[in-house]
Structure formats: structure tokens, C-alpha cells
Amino acid sequence: MPEGALEIDRISKRYGDVVALDEMSLTVRPGEMLGFVGSNGAGKTTTMRIALGVLAADSGEVRYNDAPIDRTVRSRIGYMPEERGLYPKMRVLDQLQYLGELHGLSRAEAGRTAESWLERLGLAERRNDQLQKLSLGNQQRVQLAAALVHDPAVLILDEPFSGLDPVAVELMSTVLRQTCERGVPVVFSSHQLELVQKLCDRVGIVQRGRMVADGTVEQLRSSGPADLTVHAPQAPPDWADGLRGVSVVDTSGGRTTLRLDETADDQAVLQAALSTGPVHEFSRNRPSLTDLFRNVVTEEPAE
Numbered sequence: 378m379p380e381g382a383l384e385i386d387r388i389s390k391r392y393g394d395v396v397a398l399d400e401m402s403l404t405v406r407p408g409e410m411l412g413f414v415g416s417n418g419a420g421k422t423t424t425m426r427i428a429l430g431v432l433a434a435d436s437g438e439v440r441y442n443d444a445p446i447d448r449t450v451r452s453r454i455g456y457m458p459e460e461r462g463l464y465p466k467m468r469v470l471d472q473l474q475y476l477g478e479l480h481g482l483s484r485a486e487a488g489r490t491a492e493s494w495l496e497r498l499g500l501a502e503r504r505n506d507q508l509q510k511l512s513l514g515n516q517q518r519v520q521l522a523a524a525l526v527h528d529p530a531v532l533i534l535d536e537p538f539s540g541l542d543p544v545a546v547e548l549m550s551t552v553l554r555q556t557c558e559r560g561v562p563v564v565f566s567s568h569q570l571e572l573v574q575k576l577c578d579r580v581g582i583v584q585r586g587r588m589v590a591d592g593t594v595e596q597l598r599s600s601g602p603a604d605l606t607v608h609a610p611q612a613p614p615d616w617a618d619g620l621r622g623v624s625v626v627d628t629s630g631g632r633t634t635l636r637l638d639e640t641a642d643d644q645a646v647l648q649a650a651l652s653t654g655p656v657h658e659f660s661r662n663r664p665s666l667t668d669l670f671r672n673v674v675t676e677e678p679a680e
């Protein structure tokens with residue numbers, strides 16, 4: 378493993394009869410951003426809480442730099458919990474400074490870093506307000522500052538984008554990208570798949586406590602079923618019938634969308650289309666992350 382990687386190695390966790398995690402594994406390398414996606418109740422929060430050490434796994438191990446995570450490493454993790462969890466009545470700057478000190482910064486250093494994050498996140502003028510006086514989106518910016526104030530070696534965020542307006546999404550995205558570019562492994566959970574597809578180097582899809590797909594966005598998108606769109610205006614409706622490994626998904630306006638399985642030969646499809654007359658379009662549609670997610674994940678049982 379490269380130096381500075383976070384590894385979650387086959388962790389399992391049960392709550393009574395509920396299997397929350399079943400040998401969940403994932404690795405985030407330095408300078409890599411991993412999007413952690415899955416249905417409600419799939420096990421994302423449980424995984425992140427175990428990685429942080431606020432919850433113990435029944436089995437498996439979490440490592441940083443090839444060694445099991447201890448208290449020193451734990452204090453170098455930046456974490457944004459789903460339930461948020463800052464003090465509502467405490468003033469924003471005091472709160473960040475206090476958290477910086479808790480993570481080992483001197484008072485002056487913590488104050489300086491807190492001020493600079495508030496500036497960066499557009500909250501400088503709110504520094505002396507109680508947290509509860511801020512809008513939810515601004516409170517979330519403070520949560521991000523809280524995760525970053527001690528210059529963490531690893532950044533773990535539980536649904537950091539939920540409820541943010543587009544400007545705040547952009548700001549959060551930029552800050553996460555820059556943190557990642559400084560060599561910090563970043564992992565965040567999200568249900569906003571288009572955002573994950575745009576932002577992340579790698580994606581892990583979790584279902585019922587297991588990692589069911591893990592790879593770069595490119596790898597995952599090219600591993601899904603390939604659809605072809607063919608525009609052959611003179612082709613009869615049954616032109617693609619009988620082609621090996623090919624099924625018709627949709628036909629409209631002279632365009633046919635075909636699903637090809639691994640036994641199909643796209644060149645045979647092209648020949649069949651050309652044999653009907655001119656072919657104006659022959660294009661492969663790669664699945665979006667949303668399509669893949671639909672294919673991989675079946676509904677979780679209701680909570």
C-alpha cells in the first residue's frame with residue numbers, strides 16, 4: 378500500500394440480528410477521492426464510524442499507513458458526521474478554535490486556522506454568531522471547517538453535500554478536491570450520484586453491508602451493460618431480431634436502442650444495420666453512475 382493510505386479490511390458489525398456490515402473492505406489512497414454510495418441502511422455510516430474509531434467492529438481491521446489505527450492517527454482524521462454534532466449555542470469561531478486545540482494545536486494556532494477557514498468558506502462575518510443562528514447550509518460549512526481545522530491526514534465525510542445549495546456544493550467540491558490534491562485520502566458518502574461521478578476518482582457501491590462494486594468511474598462505467606443506439610431510417614422493425622446477444626430496448630423515430638451482452642458482436646450489428654440501407658448513427662452509450670447503481674443495487678428492506 379502507498380504511504381498514507383486508509384484501508385478498511387473485511388470489517389463486520391452486527392446489531393443483534395441486523396447484519397450492518399459483512400466483511401466490508403475499501404481502500405483510499407493519498408490524493409484520491411472515493412465516493413461511497415449505497416441505499417439507505419446499506420452500511421455507509423457504520424463503516425465510517427468504525428474507521429474513525431467511535432464504533433468498534435466485531436471483526437476486521439482498519440489500517441492507516443499499513444498499521445492498525447491508534448489514538449494518534451485517530452486524532453489526525455477529519456470527520457464530518459451525518460448527525461452534525463457541533464454545539465448550537467457556542468460561537469462559531471470559539472467552537473472551531475476549541476476543536477483545533479482538542480486535536481493538539483496551540484490556542485493561537487487553532488485561532489489562526491479557524492479564522493482562515495471561516496474566511497475561505499465565506500463565513501468570516503459570522504465568526505461571533507452562535508452556530509444555531511446560522512442557516513443549515515452555513516452550519517454545514519462550519520462542520521466542514523471543523524473537519525479541516527487541524528489539517529487532517531485523512532478526511533471522512535458523511536453526506537457532506539446533503540441540503541446544500543448549488544453555490545455551497547461548488548465550494549464544498551473545490552475544498553474537497555484541493556484537500557485531496559494535497560495528498561490527503563478523502564472519502565465521502567452521498568446519494569447525489571451525478572456529483573459523485575463528476576467529483577470522485579473512485580466509487581464504491583455498498584449493498585447490505587458489502588462492497589459490491591469498486592473501481593474508477595471509468596472502470597465501472599465500462600463494466601456495465603453496453604447499449605447501442607442505431608439510426609437506420611429504412612430498417613424494418615424486426616431488423617435486429619435474431620442477432621446473437623442482442624435485445625431491443627427501445628425503438629423510436631427510426632432509432633433503435635439495443636442492449637448487448639458479452640456474447641454479442643457489435644460489428645455483426647453494424648453489418649445487419651447497413652444491410653437495410655444507410656446508417657446515420659451507430660453509437661455506444663456508456664451507463665451513467667445512476668444506471669449502474671440501479672443495476673447493482675436492489676431495494677434494501679425498509680427500516
Ligand SMILES: Nc1ncnc2c1ncn2[C@@H]1O[C@H](COP(=O)(O)OP(=O)(O)OP(=O)(O)O)[C@@H](O)[C@H]1O
Pocket residue numbers: 392395396397415416417418419420421422423424459680
Ligand atoms: N445503533 C444501531 N442499532 C441498531 N441498528 C443499527 C444501528 N446503527 C445502524 N443500524 C443498522 O445498521 C444498518 C446500516 O446502517 P447505516 O446507518 O450504516 O447505513 P447507511 O448506509 O449510512 O444509511 P443512510 O444512507 O440511510 O445514512 C441498517 O440496517 C441500520 O438500521
